[in-house]
Amino acid sequence: xxxxxxARVLVQRLEAxxxxxxGIILPEAAQEAPREGKVVAVGPGELxxxxxxxxxxxxxxxxxxYASYGGTEVKIDGEEYLIINEDDILAVRE
Amino acid sequence: xxxxxxARVLVQRLEAxxxxxxGIILPEAAQEAPREGKVVAVGPGELxxxxxxxxxxxxxxxxxxYASYGGTEVKIDGEEYLIINEDDILAVRE
Amino acid sequence: xxxxxxARVLVQRLEAxxxxxxGIILPEAAQEAPREGKVVAVGPGELxxxxxxxxxxxxxxxxxxYASYGGTEVKIDGEEYLIINEDDILAVRE
Amino acid sequence: xxxxxxARVLVQRLEAxxxxxxGIILPEAAQEAPREGKVVAVGPGELxxxxxxxxxxxxxxxxxxYASYGGTEVKIDGEEYLIINEDDILAVRE
Amino acid sequence: xxxxxxARVLVQRLEAxxxxxxGIILPEAAQEAPREGKVVAVGPGELxxxxxxxxxxxxxxxxxxYASYGGTEVKIDGEEYLIINEDDILAVRE
Amino acid sequence: xxxxxxARVLVQRLEAxxxxxxGIILPEAAQEAPREGKVVAVGPGELxxxxxxxxxxxxxxxxxxYASYGGTEVKIDGEEYLIINEDDILAVRE
Amino acid sequence: xxxxxxARVLVQRLEAxxxxxxGIILPEAAQEAPREGKVVAVGPGELxxxxxxxxxxxxxxxxxxYASYGGTEVKIDGEEYLIINEDDILAVRE
Numbered sequence: 001x002x003x004x005x006x007a008r009v010l011v012q013r014l015e016a017x018x019x020x021x022x023g024i025i026l027p028e029a030a031q032e033a034p035r036e037g038k039v040v041a042v043g044p045g046e047l048x049x050x051x052x053x054x055x056x057x058x059x060x061x062x063x064x065x066y067a068s069y070g071g072t073e074v075k076i077d078g079e080e081y082l083i084i085n086e087d088d089i090l091a092v093r094e
Numbered sequence: 095x096x097x098x099x100x101a102r103v104l105v106q107r108l109e110a111x112x113x114x115x116x117g118i119i120l121p122e123a124a125q126e127a128p129r130e131g132k133v134v135a136v137g138p139g140e141l142x143x144x145x146x147x148x149x150x151x152x153x154x155x156x157x158x159x160y161a162s163y164g165g166t167e168v169k170i171d172g173e174e175y176l177i178i179n180e181d182d183i184l185a186v187r188e
Numbered sequence: 189x190x191x192x193x194x195a196r197v198l199v200q201r202l203e204a205x206x207x208x209x210x211g212i213i214l215p216e217a218a219q220e221a222p223r224e225g226k227v228v229a230v231g232p233g234e235l236x237x238x239x240x241x242x243x244x245x246x247x248x249x250x251x252x253x254y255a256s257y258g259g260t261e262v263k264i265d266g267e268e269y270l271i272i273n274e275d276d277i278l279a280v281r282e
Numbered sequence: 283x284x285x286x287x288x289a290r291v292l293v294q295r296l297e298a299x300x301x302x303x304x305g306i307i308l309p310e311a312a313q314e315a316p317r318e319g320k321v322v323a324v325g326p327g328e329l330x331x332x333x334x335x336x337x338x339x340x341x342x343x344x345x346x347x348y349a350s351y352g353g354t355e356v357k358i359d360g361e362e363y364l365i366i367n368e369d370d371i372l373a374v375r376e
Numbered sequence: 377x378x379x380x381x382x383a384r385v386l387v388q389r390l391e392a393x394x395x396x397x398x399g400i401i402l403p404e405a406a407q408e409a410p411r412e413g414k415v416v417a418v419g420p421g422e423l424x425x426x427x428x429x430x431x432x433x434x435x436x437x438x439x440x441x442y443a444s445y446g447g448t449e450v451k452i453d454g455e456e457y458l459i460i461n462e463d464d465i466l467a468v469r470e
Numbered sequence: 471x472x473x474x475x476x477a478r479v480l481v482q483r484l485e486a487x488x489x490x491x492x493g494i495i496l497p498e499a500a501q502e503a504p505r506e507g508k509v510v511a512v513g514p515g516e517l518x519x520x521x522x523x524x525x526x527x528x529x530x531x532x533x534x535x536y537a538s539y540g541g542t543e544v545k546i547d548g549e550e551y552l553i554i555n556e557d558d559i560l561a562v563r564e
Numbered sequence: 565x566x567x568x569x570x571a572r573v574l575v576q577r578l579e580a581x582x583x584x585x586x587g588i589i590l591p592e593a594a595q596e597a598p599r600e601g602k603v604v605a606v607g608p609g610e611l612x613x614x615x616x617x618x619x620x621x622x623x624x625x626x627x628x629x630y631a632s633y634g635g636t637e638v639k640i641d642g643e644e645y646l647i648i649n650e651d652d653i654l655a656v657r658e
Binding site for chain 2: 194260
């Protein structure tokens with residue numbers, strides 16, 4: 001598996017049927033539309049001024065809404081994932 | 095429901111009839127015109143230099159004027175919402 | 189009424205007859221010409237590093253010269269106002 | 283009169299005959315040529331991290347060389363003035 | 377050999393057969409696709425505000441996923457290497 | 471004479487015969503070529519976070535190599551000078 | 565000779581025969597290819613927040629790999645040198 005560095009997060013995009021359960025629908029067609037996904041792994045976060053990582057604001061298993069631009073796609077054991085910056089995560093499903 | 099991250103705010107745009115009550119009219123046609131909406135949920139705010147969130151300057155239920163660019167649309171249970179940055183909120187109706 | 193957020197200020201542009209009293213004439217025609225207006229409401233100002241608002245350098249009732257770009261127009265009870273950043277206010281009439 | 287805000291300075295451009303006295307000639311024709319002027323009023327300066335203004339490096343009456351771009355023209359009682367940023371003042375005549 | 381400066385890292389790109397072992401497949405064709413490589417040498421890291429280097433978040437021997445743009449190619453004793461910034465390393469294989 | 475403000479420096483460009491003495495030849499023709507000059511006056515330098523000027527790294531009389539873009543030409547008593555930023559001075563002749 | 569200012573470094577580019585000794589070959593043809601050179605003189609480094617120079621990470625005599633853009637060419641006693649920023653030095657040969 002992959003361990004993200006810095007404030008990066010590894011997410012797996014949710015399929016349509018999974019998303020319908022939560023009642024949250026995102027406009028799929030739009031180019032810059034947000035996406036819904038599950039957090040698979042998180043980085044240690046940015047460093048504070050003493051050089052200690054500050055953590056990130058999501059945790060493994062969270063269902064998140066993230067901006068669809070800027071992430072980097074990787075395929076692990078046949079599954080597609082996305083490495084995104086914490087800043088690109090807009091909200092967490094409660 | 096969605097919990098915004100960072101200094102983001104979830105707002106629901108007010109319909110025309112709701113807005114007329116407050117006497118505040120915003121130019122609808124203009125491309126970069128401001129919008130009026132109700133705050134539905136708020137994020138914890140930016141982190142200070144010790145890594146603690148500083149809160150945001152609006153709260154759930156506030157009626158706000160926000161810049162109409164830059165937000166991200168999401169649909170939850172059939173209702174349309176917008177995730178915006180706190181910085182895009184210009185003023186609160188008193 | 190509206191309460192500006194952050195270092196924003198709500199101003200109402202002065203009409204020509206009002207401005208002539210003070211003897212200050214601003215070139216109306218120029219695209220980026222400054223404008224003269226009265227401060228109607230002020231925000232709490234930017235936050236210092238402890239998260240406390242630092243106030244703004246103008247107060248309600250001040251007659252100010254402000255840059256004519258960048259503000260956001262709103263209409264309240266039939267009156268036109270402008271929400272501008274404190275940084276766009278160049279000077280105060282004494 | 284006008285009281286500049288922040289690190290802004292109100293200057294009045296010197297006429298040609300006044301400038302010749304000091305022996306400093308600036309290339310008038312050049313588009314981005316510097317100008318010579320007299321300081322009429324100064325702002326309190328930028329705020330330090332405690333929110334206190336730090337003053338500006340020129341005072342009323344100083345004859346200064348300033349960059350000719352970026353300022354804002356205003357006319358007060360028939361006289362033309364320029365509101366410029368302290369950073370656009372290059373030097374003071376000694 | 378080369379000792380990278382600052383927060384730079386010297387990596388050697390992994391060949392296809394080496395990568396298949398870990399089960400991680402990256403889209404080779406894409407222009408901005410990430411690459412997989414082995415860390416050969418690391419710099420001391422950025423300086424903190426006291427001027428001391430803070431180290432980097434990877435070490436010699438790590439298998440890393442890095443962004444394929446922005447690095448600088450060098451050839452040492454017939455082997456090709458890449459000098460990249462630590463920020464361009466997205467994740468470490470675990 | 472002129473007293474530069476901030477981290478600005480007043481320099482006088484050296485003529486060709488003066489430069490040959492030091493054995494340093496700069497490519498004259500190139501558009502962004504460096505120039506050689508003598509420091510005539512220096513500003514107090516940038517302010518530190520307490521608002522005190524930190525000085526500049528050259529002194530009156532220094533022969534310096536400076537980038538040929540970005541400075542502002544002024545003529546004092548018939549002599550041409552250049553007001554440049556300290557950052558545009560690349561090196562000092564020893 | 566020249567004493568670089570700030571975090572600048574004076575380097576002399578190595579000829580092809582000198583470089584072959586170390587076994588490091590850089591792609592000469594590429595426009596943004598890195599170059600190999602010897603450090604001839606170094607500046608005092610950037611200032612820390614107390615105004616003290618922090619030194620640079622290379623010393624006189626070091627053989628360095630540097631980015632080929634952004635430097636400034638000077639000729640001293642018939643020899644060609646380059647003044648570059650410390651940040652443009654990618655690595656040191658060990």
